[in-house]
Every structure is written in C-alpha cells, then in structure tokens.
Amino acid sequence: MMSFVVRRLFQTVPVILGVTLVTFLLTQILPGDLADVLLGPAATEESRQQLRAALGLDRSLLVQYATYMSHLLSGDLGQSLVFAQPVATVLASRLANTALLAVSAIILASAVGIAIGTFVALKPDSFRDYGLTTAVLFLNSMPPFWLGLILILVFGLELRWLPVSGMDSAVGGGGLGDLAAHMVLPTLTLAAWSLAVIARMTRSALLDVINSDFVRTARSRGLSEARVILRHTLPNAMPPVITVIGLQAGFLLSGAVLTETVFSWPGIGLAMYQGISARDIPFIQGGILLLALMFVLVNFLVDALYAYVNPKIELQ
Amino acid sequence: MTMAPGRKPLLDVRGLSVAYGGPARQTHVVRDVSFSLGAGEALGVVGESGSGKTQTMLAVLRLLPRGGTVTAGSVRLDGCELLTLPAGEMRHVRGRGIAFVSQDALSALNPAMTVGAQIAEPLIFNEGMEEAAALARSAELLDHVGIPGAKARLSSYPHQLSGGMRQRVLIAMAISCRPKLLIADEPTTALDVTIQAQILRLIDDLRRELNMALVLISHDLGVVAGVADRVAIMYAGRIVETASAGAVFGHPVHPYTSALLAAKPRLDRPAERALRPIPGLPPDPAQPPPGCAFHPRCVHRIARCAEELPPLSPAGGDRLAACWLAGEFAESKAAAVNGTESNTHAGPVIAGTGEIAVEDLSVRFPVRTGVLRRVTGTVRAVDGVSLSIPRGETLGLVGESGSGKTTTGRALLGLAPMADGRIRYFGRDFAEIKNDPGVLPRLGQMVFQDPYGSLNPRMTVGAALGEVLSVHGLARETGVAARVNALLDSVGLRSEIALKHPHELSGGQRQRIAIARALAIEPRFIVCDEVVSALDVSIQGQIVNLLMELQRERGLTYLFISHDLSVVRHISHRIAVMYGGKVMETAPRNRLFTAPRHPYTHALLSAVPVADPKIERGRVRVEPRGEPPDPADPPPGCRFHRSCRFAVERCKTETPRLERTDDDHLVACHRWASDEVQTALTATAIPVGERP
Helix, strand or coil, X not given: CHHHHHHHHHHHHHHXXXXXXXXXXXXXXXXXXXXXXXXXXXXXXHHHHHHHHHHCCCCCHHXXXXXXXXXXXXXXXXXXXXXXXXXXXXXXHHHHHHHHHHHHHHHHHHHHHHHHHHHHHHCCCCHHHHHHHHHHHHHHCCCHHHHHHHHHHHHHHXXXXXXXXXXXXXXXXXXXXXXHHHHHHHHHHHHHHHHHHHHHHHHHHHHHHHCCHHHHHHHHCCCCHHHHHHHHHHHHHHHHHHHHHHHHHHHHHCCCHHHHHHCCCCCHHHHHHHHHHCCCHHHHHHHHHXXXXXXXXXXXXXXXXXXXXXXXXXXX | CCCCCCCCCCEEEXXXXXXXXXXXXXXXXXXXXXXXXXXXXXXXXXXXXXXCHHHHHHHHHCCCCCXXXXXXXXXXXXXXXXXXXXXXXXXXXXHHXXXXXXXXXXXXXXXXXCHHHHHHHHHHHCCCCCHHHHHHHHHHHHHHCCCCCHHHHCCCCHHHCCHHHHHHHHHHHHHCCCCCEEEEECCCCCCCHHHHHHHHHHXXXXXXXXXXXXXXXXXXXXXXXXXXXEEEEEECCEEEEEEEHHHHHHCCCCHHHHHHHHHCCCCCCCCXXXXXXXXXXXXXXXXXXXXXXXXXXXXXXXXXXXXXXXXXXXXCCCCEXXXXXXXXXXXXXXXXXXXXXXXXXXXXXXXXXXXXXXXXXXXXXXXXXXXXXXXXXEEEEEEEEEEEECCCCEEEEECCCCCCHHHHHHHHCCCCCCCEEEEEECCEEHHHHCCCCCCHHHHEEEECCCCCCCCCCCCCHHHHHHHHHHHCCCCCHHHHXXXXXXXXHHCCCCHHHHHCCHHHCCHHHHHHHHHHHHHCCCCCEEEEECCCCCCCHHHHHHHHHHHHHHHHHHCCEEEEECCCHHHHHHHCXXXXXXXXXXXXXXXXXXXXXHCCCCHHHHHHHHHCCCCCHHHHHHXXXXXXXXXXXXXXXXXXXXXXXXXXXXXXXXXXXXXXXXXXXXXXXXXXXXXXXXXXXXXHHHCCCCCCCCXX
C-alpha cells in the first residue's frame, strides 16, 4: 500500500505545477492588467507604462512566470487591494474559518449520511426505506441559501435560540461556546446537501455488496447480522462513498460562497466574492491557487483511503 | 430416497418448494423436492444451470437471495425443523450444523480481510475463543487442508493466493466449527483438472475423517462419480431420479439421466463420430410445459407425458424415478439414447500439409512495478512454441490456466504481440499480412468463450452480422439481409433470430451467433477459445457437432483451445499439450490418450474425472507436486521439472526440445525414452470402461 501512496503523492507534483501555470495565465486572459486596476480609468498612458515597468508587466511571459513562481515558493502571493494586507495572510486566516465549518459539516454529513444509508439498505422497499429516502431526496433538492434563510428565520429570529451571523458575538463573545453557537446553523446548512448525497450513495453501494458471495459466506458461518453488516458489507461498500465524500469535501473546503454570504461567515467564499467584485487580481490569483490545491489534497487523501479500504488496489 | 429403516436421517427435506417474485407472478425454481441424508453419507446433486440444485440447498440453509421464498415443505436437521427456527437459533445451526462451500472462491472470500481474520472470525465471536488461540487454530486448519506454510498465509489477502489455495481456504473456513453436514456447491468448477482432483480428494478425505455428511452439487457427472454414495438428478426444479451412485451411473432409468450421461464424451471409451446432445432447450421456469417438464426433449415420450406429471416413485431397489416409463426402463438394460453412432473418426475431407505452421513463437508482456512503474520483469506467456495444423484439420490445444494456450491462439490472429518466431499462414508469411486488415481477418477468425460478452448488447443479431459483411464489402446493402439469413441457416438458427438482441437468446444460441459472425467473411482458419466451456452439457454437444459439420462442409482449419480433455479428444485430429508457456507433447488424438509419452500429459489425464463410480473409486491418480510455474519467473530447464516425479539434474538446467517418437508423438522431455518413464507411463492414466 505504501508504494501506491508514495506513487500517488509523486503524481500530484505535475498537477500542482499545472495549476500554478493556469492561475498565472488567468491574469493574462482577463481584460486589462494590474496597472489598469491600480490606476483607474483616468490615468495617463505614460503613468500606466511606468507602473507596468515597475511591476515587471512589460517583460516576457516566461520571465513573468519565473518571477511569479519564485515569489510563490517564498510564500509571497502579492498584496491584496481590497483587504490591504498580504494575500497569503488574508487567505490563511480565512482558510482556517472555512475549514472549521467545512470539516464539521463533512464529519456530520458523513456520519449521519452513512448511518441513514445503511439503515434503509437493511430493509429495502420497506416503509422505512421509502420514508427516509423521500426525506433525503427533499434535502437533496433544497437550495442551500434557501435552507440557510429558513434556519435563520426559525431558530434565529422566531425562537431566538442561536446567533445568525458572523463568528462571534460583539458583546461578551469570543469564548469556545460562543463560537460553537455561531457554527450550528451554517454547519447544518452546509451539511444538508452532502448528507443527502452520501446517504443515497451508501444505500445503493450497500445493496450492491450485500448480495455478494462473500456476504453469503459470512452468513453461512453463523456470524451475527451486525458483524455481517459492519465487518463484511460496509467496508466493501465504502469505495464509491469515499469518492462522493471526497468530492463534497472539495466543494466545501473551497468555500461555500452562498452559505458564507448568508451567514456573513468570514471564510474563503465570502472573501473571494469580495475580491472578484473589486477586481482584486492578486487576491483572485492566490485564492484560485489555494482552492485548486485543496482539491488536489482532498483527492490525494481519497486515494490513500481507497488503498486502505481495498488491499487489491496496489495491483491495479 | 429411502433410508435404512430404524436409522434416523441427519437431514430430511420433504416437499420443498422455492419461488421468486410476488404472489401474482410467482416463478417456482424448486418444486416439491424431497430427500434425506444419513450422518456421514455423501449425496451428489447433479443438474444443469437453472435446475434448482443450488436454490434447494440455499433454502435448506435459509440463505435464499432477496425475493426468494420457501412456499412449501419442511427441512429437518437431526429432527429439528429449520424453516420455522428463530433467526438467532438458525445462526447457531449455520457453521456448526451445516457448513457451505460455494464455487468461485475469489468472490466467496471477503477481499478486504486477511485469510486468518476470516477463518478465525466465528471461532472468536461464536465459540468464544481468545484471538491468539483462534489464529493458532486457523493455522492448524490451513495446514489440515494442505496449504504449505500455513502460519505465514494467515496474513495473506485472498487475491494473493492461487485459485486452488483459495478453494482450500474456503474449505478450511467451512470445517472450522466441525459441522455435521457440508454443502459444497460446484466447489471445483473454476479450477484446473489437476487442482480439481486435489480438491475433490481433500473434501472426500475430510468428510471421512470428520464423519461429515456431504452434499456435493455439480453439473459434472464425473466429479460426483468419485465421491457420492447416492446421486440425485435434478431437472427444471424437480428431482427426476435418485439412487445409489452405482445404480444411477450403471443403469440410469430416467431418460434425462441417460441423455445427460450420453451427452458428454467419455475419455474411458472409444471416441464416437458425433456427440449425442439433448435436442432443444431446458424449459423456462416461468412457463414450464404441462406434464413431465422433460417431455418436449424426450425421445421416449408418450401421450401421457404431456398431460400428467409423473411422481417420483420407486423403480426397483433403492431407486426413485419420476417417469411414466420408469418400470419398463428398469426392466430393460437402460433407457436407450437416440442415434448411436459408429466409433470411427472421419478423416479430413480436404487433406493437405502444414497450412498453418508456427515456429518458435514467443509472446512476452512487460511487468511494471514500484513508484516509477518501471519495467522490472517479463511474463513469458508463450515461450518458443512450434505447431503445425494441416488444412481442414483440427489441432486441440490443452493445458491449465496460465499455460499460454489462449495467448498462442490470439498471437496466431495478430491479437497478441509476437516477440519472436515465424508463422506461415496458408503459404504466406505472417509478418507480411498481419497488419493488413483486408487480408488477415479473411484468413483467420476467432470465437470466444463468453458469447454474451463478445456480442454488442445494443445491436440486434442481424445488425451485428450485417456489420461484418459491410465492413468487409462482402454484400451490398440489398444483399445483406439474404446473406445474414444464409449465415443463420448455416449455424442451424431460424431467420427470425436476426431481429433479436443477445439477451433474448440462450447461451447455445449466442454461441451459434458468435460462430456465424466468424464464418461471415468465410475465413479458412478459426481459433475456438473455450467455446463450449460456458455452456450446459446438453448444449455443448450441439455446438461441437455444428463445428465438426462446418469443418466437413467447408474444409475449415481449427485451433480448438479447451481445458476439457474429453471435448478436445472428440473434435481434434491432433492434440498439443501446453504447460508453462511451452508445448510438452503433441500426438494424434487417440495415441495421446492411450499412450502418453510425457510425464505431464500422463498426470493431466489421470486427473480427469470419469462418470463411472466403479472406475473412479479404484483409480490411482498421479498428482503433480505443487502448482504450475509463475510465467514471470519460470524455472530454468524443463518447466515441469519441479512437479515431475522423474526429474533428474539435467532437467533442472537444460530445456528439452520437441523430439519425434516412432509413433508420431512430439515430446519435450529428456527422459521420455528412459525405461523408468516408459514403464511408469504404460500404467494407464484412464482405465477403459465397458460400453453400456
């Protein structure tokens, strides 16, 4: 298994290089350049040329890419215009906020989703199956921002149980309990959709595996139904479920723009939205690079998990 | 079947019926099946696919797949009714009372658990053993079923073991809680003959040693003959005949039993000109014919057979048979089978020499390993093979899995990369024509084992055949339909079939379509790769007869690849035996069986089961030691030397070349001419049986 994981790790190198190239070229494709953004429409051609020279924008593409890469390797992503801070600093703090939300949401969605999927798969075509599958379908088809607004209305404004925006309360805030209270609604909103997808995938994967010969072998040896399901069926049904969880984690980590906006959660999604609105090119560039790296990371983790779940994977 | 009076049966099944689907559209797959089994007794259950043999046994274990229900009957183990037992107590019966071994051990073992963890599981969780003790016991069990280095094997995953080893692991798992009854469902079907012989002997030894009763399910009468005390023959969900093994094989009473016995060519008897397959197809379980389900295919049917279902009733001795004419057949010698044929094999109609000649053919595949996927080794799938097939003749190519026989066949059609060697193809050099799509496919075609997998599921039969014709420009648009009809006619199918999709056809019909497709461009040479292996015995003969008929009519040349020696002997003029990527021996077909010259051929022949309990019981098998060589790391010298009982120093270092003997064999063995080998090999590998 180790050989496979190491091989897989090496395979991410060209992907990451490709990502840097694409994010670099992105700024070339966008109309206008950094000098236009900085100086505004009223600037003279002469001052624009001066700034372009100062920023190195008049050099060849290859030289610009080399400069970009050397800055990147030393952790310098440039200066954000909107946030008036180094891009790296803004991204780091925002990423932590997004990750907090995304990781809680994905854990919640996986745990509940796999549990529901397993529960219904044990009695397919029963009342339990139809009821829960319909409920899950309902979650699946609900837009997250709408669910967020409903949750805010019910739990925040009507019942006044939970705070509805930001990460901490202005007065008497800052404690762990306060943070947790702020996390409840956005986490639920984010988890809902993933939960539905994971539950449905678990159900169908489990129904496939439960008819396998080796499950029949386990039963024929008098093992308890709990062991048959937990030890023999579930682990072998996991590969497609892990794939789906990985995809969901990728989306959530890249900042759920709508959810973060609805709850004013200071995460990547919200920051990217602000950056794009202001044509903050260095920030957009850094943000996209970060998101792409998150996807690469999550995919790598998924593959490593695969190798763990399926001992045969090394051969393929 | 009746037990000796006063003895209580271990397992007693009465009137068992199993159906699938809801009450509105119920399809019965098992109908009113009754049998009983004493402690330590071995029952062989024989039937073709869909006969209900596996479903009956799954119902006994209450492990029917979803949708299947027992609609009537009773199952008693030691007098205790199993069908109404609470689930918790039924679990207690499984593993301890009744254990189950299924076919295809690869899918029957959990791929994500080590062998040790799987064997030890019920010991820990049902028997309450400590983990260390359970693992130690697991190692003992592995040792018991003949797995070398048992302790080290505990941490292997199933995919890391060979097919034979996996089946042994499955058997070790089944006997781990000392069951009273072992149900083995086609335990050797996916295995090579030499491994099959080993596994059957293991099962037989274990049941005597542990005093287990045994139910051995098989489609192969030969497999059952050596092990079973009693035999039950199933057809269309019912037992049609049951008696002691000797009575069923020696003097079958039910016409289906006779027909089944006659459908398979017997290695212990002289070859016949044409096989005697059972006409027609087994009935659709959703719409069984009225009366006796076999009557549409039966040559002895009378009016009553179509109207009234014959009950399973005594027919002399301990025999039960479900046939209106059972009384008559029991009196006479046996239910005769249609069309007894002469024993001579017709020679080729169009004779010629060396039309396909292969010299020193080698096919190698790279092995990539490690982080950088570098080529670290070579699989020598085919390693210096020389063959020749005269025009209009059939060369049978036999060998176990991994011996390189399929790769050889593919290389002859340019479907596998040729690393070395020369092929002459009807007088032309293969190197010149292999890349010309207009030439090679017109000379040689292939028919594969799995006709379902080799036909496009979205194309009708007519479209699939028409495509071949138009791609090769053999018919204009208007002529395609007529040509398709002619092709279907030549393989014995009606023209309506052209409008059907592959899933609407039976296995035998699909294989006829695959043959029609190969014939479409009128090739001179056809590679038949295990073409009857996936078919039921009663259908196999139909396909073999068709191939032989086509050969006579068109002067086709065949390379007939199969692991089934009896079918190969029947169809071939000459037979080549492969082992570890090399040809060990070639000989005219009868000489190969009566006087094998190579120790491997002899061992292979002695492993083939024969459908006659008298022969099987008295047979001495020459089991080759160990398993076939790894083609990625072949041993130096003779490929067979590690398993050969005659090997000397020279065999370990020097690769033998094919030598011609004075009786027209080609043998690759340093020692074939030595007195020791000559004497040992005169002991017949297959005892000759009497003709009924």
